[in-house]
């Protein structure tokens with residue numbers, strides 16, 4: 001088994017460096033306890049990269065990302081850079097790194113920690129034990145299809161156009177990721193599209209079925225229309241294990257599912273690409289939240305989304321499933337002991353700063369490691 005992994009860390013802007021600091025504490029602790037060595041290199045992205053290199057993602061940073069085993073990212077953006085021309089804005093750094101690493105699958109877990117059951121907008125019995133993984137196709141579909149644009153019509157009115165298009169290979173590669181994930185979980189995949197009204201949906205259903213028939217017969221596959229899936233997520237979310245869907249439906253369904261579980265400060269994500277020459281998948285892990293300028297520098301940001309993103313990195317890039325579970329369980333234990341950051345509105349006496357929350361998780365990990 002490999003004993004060394006190269007991890008590129010891009011803290012970014014606002015609360016990015018604050019929350020990343022805590023994920024780094026966790027990585028140091030896991031490295032010490034497991035004997036696996038993480039060679040960590042830090043660089044800039046977003047506004048911080050613009051300040052240092054004059055661009056939101058420098059070529060040398062991108063090259064480091066391409067030669068790393070995984071990338072961890074904090075968040076980008078802030079008022080300071082709002083007036084820059086479009087191509088220099090912090091968000092362009094994020095879009096560029098996703099594109100250059102060809103990260104075609106976005107993984108968003110919706111995991112409800114027992115201690116957070118009451119924070120959900122659904123009844124506790126509907127979300128207690130909830131553990132869904134949404135796999136969204138990220139680089140194709142209607143956000144990228146041609147033709148697109150706004151046309152002037154002869155009668156003076158205008159027409160807006162976007163095109164939904166998917167190819168066999170785009171569908172098959174994301175379907176494979178969903179089936180592989182299901183193998184590590186409860187073995188069920190639900191594929192969502194609108195094959196009742198869209199040809200691209202018919203192709204989606206046929207290609208996902210093809211991969212299932214030929215490569216993953218041991219996994220249960222069901223198909224569901226995306227609008228029905230949106231309803232089922234609030235009616236009975238625990239019926240799902242892995243959901244795989246296109247870019248547009250995934251955008252909406254992943255936000256809906258994530259919010260079943262509580263706060264923005266708790267939501268991790270992973271974006272995965274192709275397997276490289278070393279047998280490693282290109283990958284980027286980041287919290288769902290942004291740079292939160294309103295609380296930046298106050299030391300009160302919730303680092304859990306970033307810590308859980310690192311737990312995903314352990315599982316999906318480094319094959320360290322046991323260690324990943326220990327990080328997740330430790331977060332759950334810290335929360336159920338009543339320790340919260342301000343966004344989780346915990347018991348005042350146990351409200352922790354960003355750094356105290358990181359320390360508390362580290363101390364719990366140490367107790368759980370055999």
Ligand code: NAD
Nearest residue numbers: 075076077078264265289290291292293294295301302343
């Ligand atoms: P945001 O996610 O930064 O913040 C929304 C609200 O949630 C704020 O009140 C913030 O204080 C709170 N919040 C977010 N993360 C938190 C955490 N970890 N702990 C406690 N509270 C937290 O979204 P926004 O305010 O719409 O955007 C702010 C900036 O972030 C903008 O420049 C935007 O472009 C950028 N942004 C970046 C990303 C990214 O880097 N992936 C994503 C979204 C927004």
